[in-house]
Amino acid sequence: MQKTNGEIGKSKFPKQNSSKQKRPKFNFTKLEKYKGQNNGKGLNKTIGRKSIKVRLIFYVSMLVILSSTVLGFLALDIARETVIKEAKKTLATLANSSADIAEKTLENQRSSVEMFTKIKEINSMVWADQKFILKDVVMEKGFTELGVLYPDGKLYYTSGRTIDIHPEDPIMEIFEGSPFVITNTVNQDVGTQTLMQAVPINKYNEIVGAIVSESQGDILSTMAKGAGYGEQGYGYIIDGTGTVIGHPNYDYVLNKFSPIKEAISDKNMESLSHLIEAMIDSKEGVRDYTYEGNNLYAGFAPIEGTDWTFVTVATENELLESEVKLISNIVFASALVILIIIVITFFFGNSFTKPIILTAKSAEKIASLDISENIDKKYLSLNNEIGIMAKANQSIIDNLRNIIGEINNSSEQLAASSEELTAISGQTADAAQEVSKTIQDIAHGASDQARLTEEGSHKAATLGDNITKVKEYISSVNESSDKVSDVVDTGLVEINSLYEITNESTSAIEEIARVIADTSLSSNKIGEASNVIETISAQTNLLSLNASIEAARAGEAGRGFAIVAGEIGKLAEQSKSSANTINEIVKELQDNIAIAVKSMERVTNISKEQAESVINSKDKYQLIADAMRLTSKAVDQLEASGDIMDNMKEEIMDVLQNLSAIAEENAASTQEASATAQEETAAVEEIANASEGLSELARGLQILVAKFKV
The missing domain is CATH 3.30.450.20 (PAS domain)
Incomplete structure (x- = not known):
């Protein structure tokens, strides 16, 4: 196959011509900052404020004082x-x-x-x-x-x-x-x-x-x-x-x-x-x-x-x-007991907290990179939680010492090897530079071709990153849609509950309306009965009047009948007055019932509107739920499409890599010597740069190891 000038260039090391590529440097800033913050003062302040010993003495003293007070009062009462x-x-x-x-x-x-x-x-x-x-x-x-x-x-x-x-x-x-x-x-x-x-x-x-x-x-x-x-x-x-x-x-x-x-x-x-x-x-x-x-x-x-x-x-x-003397004796004895218990608690608390404080200080030293001291053997031999803490700290110290020793040895070997590699690479770079100059023009075309191929690879990689981000976005959308679906489902449950409550409320309102209607009919019947009473009262009054007239005609023989007629007349007047009162009450009741009927009609209409609104809300929630299910399916399809695009990206990358390899092989076939020289030059420069980086890394490791007090 004939090779053009654009195909002449890199063969196996397409990025090695960048001899000035920057190397990452070790950052000691955070370590220095951390070491500065952990100088042991923080622990001492904490111990000063929240000492377990102080708390133990305080709480035990309070308990003893309270107990002594209670017992003192009981003893005083008994003694009295x-x-x-x-x-x-x-x-x-x-x-x-x-x-x-x-x-x-x-x-x-x-x-x-x-x-x-x-x-x-x-x-x-x-x-x-x-x-x-x-x-x-x-x-x-x-x-x-x-x-x-x-x-x-x-x-x-x-x-x-x-x-x-x-x-x-x-x-x-x-x-x-x-x-x-x-x-x-x-x-x-x-x-x-x-x-x-x-x-x-x-x-x-x-x-x-x-x-x-x-x-x-x-x-x-x-x-x-x-x-x-x-x-x-x-x-x-x-x-x-x-x-x-x-x-x-x-x-x-x-x-x-x-x-x-x-x-x-x-x-x-x-x-x-x-x-x-x-x-x-x-x-x-x-x-x-x-x-x-x-x-x-x-x-x-x-x-x-x-x-x-x-x-x-x-x-x-x-x-x-x-009793006064007894009180004095009890107070003195209580004070003496409290003092003795405080002293005992002090020594007990001191023996209890001292190993904890020493263990904490040991951990503080480890945090400040000081592993020069071992944990006291008497604490290591304890078979309790303090012994476990002491053994754990000692294990950390031993492991750190071993790791630091290995790092120190490796850094020294790395520094020596990097120095030798730097010297050799310098000599090789001079010889390769001379060969590279003679064939640089021939390799220029192949370099352009390889560069374009590399740019295509970079763009394909960028496309792959974007596809990955799109997949992440799709996953986020999928999660959000799931949450929305859950909310919609919950809303549907609440809407259904509200719908049932509304139906019950409507039924209750209708029942109240029916009761009010029945009450209205009953009041009408009461009114009719009152009218009958009023008619009877009028007739009774007329009958009483006629009886009085007849009694007057009868003279002395009708006097008793006249008294009865008078009483009947009074009874008729009372019946008429009661009938009028009943009519007024019935009228007021009917007016109130009319107002209640109107109010119940308004409440019924409002209840119906509420029921319709609940049904509409339910339908809308149902539409939202359906839309969310469609959205979820669409998101799933997008996610599947993203997977397909990701696979296609991998295939494109493989194709571009194959093209790059073909270009390199063409450049090698066209000018094997030029490619070899270029490769050697680039390799030597890369080795030289790597050697410098290794030397710097070795120095950094040695500085880091020096910060530990072993």
Whole structure:
């Protein structure tokens, strides 16, 4: 085959004549920027703000404080109840002890008198003999008076006084078989209190008299004064009627203070009055009450042998004084526990977070290209999540070291080889340049032919790229059409639902219209009935008038009939008035029904228009759905056509490549030597350029490796 000048040129290396082709250079900007940003400060700031240890200490401390507070309140409540319970026991014990002391004191006084009842002179019931023995006992035993009571009520005292005792006086109970009798007497005129005890004188197993001793009654107040609970507490004694007979404030005794009587006129005494009543009823126990604005507790116990009650009083503040100390102890213990738990949590959190922080710092160093340090072995040996993190970081460090070592060795070999290749290619390029100059004119035509073929290949490739983009656009359109189809289908479902609702609404409106029409007919019937009533009323009224006329003609005999006729006339007038009222109501009802009928007609028309609009919308949605299905088919056809065009593009590229190969073969056949020289020149230049690129790449790799701290 004959070859033209345009076919002479490149043979196997159509692009190697561009000896100055640019090579891509390695970009270190992003690496430098990243390395600059990860200098370890970010981790420290994060740790400072959101430390797990700080959070752990905070949350545990809050939990402990909350728990301690709740437990403290519970403990305080329990302790308060316990303190009150124990204090009540103590108060009750103190009251019983005080009552026992009072009983023993009275018993001692009584015993000192009982011993004389067995003396013969006393049993003789001769006052002269009795006086002789008893007069010396008065001063010896500390009595104010001693005397003998006779069955007739005569009481003879050693001082010479004689008084008559009333038969109903309590002291006379000694003759009824009582082993002793104790009475308390207050003389308000002279301001004295007398405590009187009587013991029987038995003769031949009969009570023939009694020795009566009198002593100052303030001994009861003295006993009460020392029986209080704490510094502010006090004691007092009441008799069977609730009257105070012993009190640190002796005025209460002299004034015969009785809270039960005082409460009748003074409401502030009600609490104390209730307490006294409870003491009289239950005899023994502990109660709380309010007196003069103070909250008080009272323990009380009976004094055996009397109807008296010994009362021990304590203020609430003193009673609960130990509660304050208990609160202080609980607060101190809670604070100590919280402090201990915070310290424990601190050390626990430190041991828990320290390896995490060190592992995070190790990862930070890896991120900043520092792999010179290994992970601490004690963390690598852990069998938990921290150990897994440490092993993973160590694995990264080891792998990076291996990769960097291999890259470093390869870059050094690459740099040496590229230098040798550069020197050889330079020598070869000089020789090939001389050969290339001699055959350059012959190869010019073949180069043009190859260039045109190459341009055709480029254009075919551009066409292929455009076809690919068209296929992508078609795919996007297909996806969009699918979405639109979904929306249309959803719209059809909503339209169908709306259509059904509209039909139901129309049916309901028609039903309402029918009910209104029936109501209108009913109102018409009511109107007709009202007219009948009105007619009957008129006839009744006329009948009443005629009856009145006939009754008037009948005279006295028709008077009763005239009254009946009058009542019938009134009834007719009432019927007429009611008929008129019914007519007005029926007319108003008919007017309202007419308005309702018009409104229902408008609503019916609107409902029909709405139904038609729904049907039209449904038809339009159906048309859109049909159009979208056609669009989808068209898109599918376009996509198929795109595939066909893509296949045709590949065939065109193959044809152009075959043409290029044929042109090269023609150029080779025409001028083998020129082609060979040109190829060698281009190859040498390409090798030289590649060698320079390799050298630059090797330097870049070495710089990159140098940035790692191994």
